[in-house]
Amino acid sequence: MTQTADPATRSGTGPAEVLDRAVAHLKGLQRDGGWWKGELQTNVTMDAEDLLMREFLGIRTAAETEEAARWIRSQQRADGTWATFHGGPGDLSTTVEAWVALRLAGDSPDEPHLRRAAEFIRRGGGVEASRVFTRIWLALFGLWSWDDLPNMPPELVLLPSWVPLNVYDWGCWARQTVVPLTVVSTLRPVRPLPFGIDELRSGVRRGGGLVAPWTWSGAFQYLDKALHLYAKVPLKPVREFAMRQAAEWILARQEADGGWGGIQPPWVYSLLALHLLGYSLDHPAMREGIRGLDGFLIREETPEGTVRRLEACQSPVWDTALAITALLDAGAPGDDPHLLKAADWMLGEEIAVRGDWAVRRPDLDPGGWAFEFANDLYPDTDDTAEVVLGLRRVGHPDRERLGKALDRAVKWTTGMQSRDGGWGAFDADNTRELTTKLPFCDFGAVIDPPSADVTAHVVEMLAKEGRADSRECRRGVKWLLDHQEADGSWFGRWGANYVYGTGAVVPALAEAGVPVSSGAIRRAVRWLGEHQNDDGGWGEDLRSYRDPSWSGRGESTASQTAWALLALIAAGERDSEVTARGVGWLAETQRADGTWDEPQFTGTGFPGDFYINYHLYRLVFPVTALGRYLGRS
DSSP: OOOOSOTTGGGTOOHHHHHHHHHHHHHHTOOTTSOOOOOEEOOTHHHHHHHHHHHHHTOOOHHHHHHHHHHHHHTOOTTSOOBSSTTOOBOHHHHHHHHHHHHHTTOOTTSHHHHHHHHHHHHTTOGGGSOHHHHHHHHHTTSSOGGGSOOOOGGGGGSOTTSTTOGGGSOHHHHHHHHHHHHHHHHOOOOOOSSOOGGGOOSOOSSOSOOOTTSHHHHHHHHHHHHHHHHHSOOHHHHHHHHHHHHHHHHHTOOTTSOSTTBHHHHHHHHHHHHHTTOOTTSHHHHHHHHHHHTTEEEEEETTEEEEEEOSBOOHHHHHHHHHHHHHHTTOOTTOHHHHHHHHHHHHTOOOSOOGGGGTOTTOOOOOOOSSSSOTTOOOHHHHHHHHHHHTTSOOSOHHHHHHHHHHHHHHHHHTOOTTSOOOSSOSSBOOGGGGGSTTOOSSOOOBOOOHHHHHHHHHHHHHTTOTTSHHHHHHHHHHHHTOOTTSOOOOSSBSSHHHHHHHHHHHHHHTTOOTTSHHHHHHHHHHHHTOOTTSOBOOOGGGGTOGGGTTOSOOBHHHHHHHHHHHHHTTOTTSHHHHHHHHHHHHHOOTTSOOOOOSOOEEEETTTEEEEETTHHHHHHHHHHHHHTTOO
């Protein structure tokens, strides 16, 4: 290894001082209840669809419309488009939805900002080329024909779990969206708006003719045609029973905060479905659903006036778990008051009931944690692994209570291992790719197969629990080694992208006993060295999910630099020049208040389609990396 001087001396600030400032800032962000939560920022489709939903329900107000429109306008790029992530290319469907929302807010199509947007849409193939979800929103208002959308029959909810395409073949976020959408698309409502979208039409019909029926695409084309015919003359008793079952399925999954799954898509579509089924706005399910969604709104004062935006989700459990680990790695004692307060809150969030995961694992006892404040039916292995990693190190006075909760979590997480040895986030063996072939599925991941980042977090947790030699952990390690990319990196499902995956896997392998001299870890170290930016940091543009040339390439960010450092430190590269330059970049770019600027989106919702800027990532991961660099834990 190449020895180097203190990496931060170039900026006049050593890494210890950088870390101390960051820790002080992080502690100051803890909420009175003991938890941390940074904003979860996405793109303006959340705000456009929120206005459209409120218009459809008849509850949209002028004040909230103007605040949301002000935010949407502020996010438009100079070329007239809206992107799905900071610095990304213009996105057709996002731009369509933003244009319609601004028309709803009273903007004229002749205004320059909407003219530029419409020109981009037409050049991109027009509204005809937009995704299915966008055209569903248009159909709700008579701006698109229901006949020209894929048919999703409510009878889907009647299929037993062993039949292909049953709702449990979908990822949890997708099944909770699909079930209410079967109701909406069956009832085919139309509530016209006082404007049209001719400005957005290219006049070119999307797609060609039917393709060979012996291909998956062709088979599903013919199936969709058959379902459209059935929709005109359904078996009435079966259709009515399916609609009732769908309604019951939806109601049974409403959470304590009024939402569904803690995320925007199933929440919004469930409200629409229940409303169309006759549930009044005063019905408890509707009332609590709308009230809960209001809790996801963020209002901010700007020179142009108040802006209003909607979080797609909230991440208090995830953020708190990462903050606990960060403070411990930074040298906080296990009985630090901030940690004890966080542990108390976290223990109160433990999941003690069965959810959809039990369909595939009926004999497994519940345990673990979810991502959000209220999502008892959908705990996930990723959050649970991170919670265990942090809480096991906290010196909580009630050791018995803490120990039992963590033991339940470890047992549950271990039991969620898929047959191939890896771990998905929410379900085991949710790998049936047939689901992805449906015409409906042109946006977002719809299944939850094992991924390198989630599997790595679980493997690291099991190793820290003293179970590195267990069969489950060894199978997880093998899965990770088998899924290393040819260039030495690992794919990142829930974070951007190969830097995230590699930053998660290398520490896990090292903790599980894989020698740092092994070929797999050496290849990862080489990949990180080759993808370090000239300024010393690391960054990866989200376009890497679709274009391999972007792999490991992008503007340096605090969170991604920290991920790379975590891998390098775990690989025994603490004293290398590459590591020193990364630590130096963090020192040179830290703000005076102890955190970092990071407008880039480094979180992933759906690879290739939907991305997230976790506002706490820019702080918790650098604290963890610097703490481990300094050997404080």
